[in-house]
Amino acid sequence: MLRIVATVGYLGCIPFVGPLLASLAGLVTAILVYRGTGSLQPLAAIWALVLATTIWALPRALREDPDAKVTVIDRYAGIWLAAAPAIPLADLLGSSFSAGAIIALATPVLLYTLLLSVPRHLFDRDTRPVLRLIDDLVAGALAAIGTLAVMLALLRFLPETLPT
16 A cells, blocks of 8 residues: 555656656646636645645655655655646636646646756755655745746736636
8 A cells, every 4th residue: 555655556666757657647636636626725635635645655665665766756746736826727728728728737847847856866865754755845836936937927928818
């Protein structure tokens, strides 16, 4: 059970792309939660549950294997934080396949991946689980801020895509 949770359904076990797939799975799950409920409150509540699960699973998984590159639940939790502002915007911009919606949903993934490299090099080598989680949360928070900037630009420069 722990391995399933820590590897986000074994996605982390896929060589080279496991962390990216875990991030994408987090984004898709967050989108489905928001689309299913139409509200940010359930999204925030489920993210809190994801965070609590991550806090529970990460230390146990790292205790079993300190060099666990397959443990990607921290990435799954981090992308939820990064994507929080983008999901309602993508919904506001209309179709999931509109240019604005695609930019809104791709931005947190790209920013998160780019911003994660700095804290990851500082914290991922450390065997303390809290530091392994902090790098993803720092990258997620910074990506959320960057996503908000992109959202404002989209609202400013793509007003014709907004539904009336």
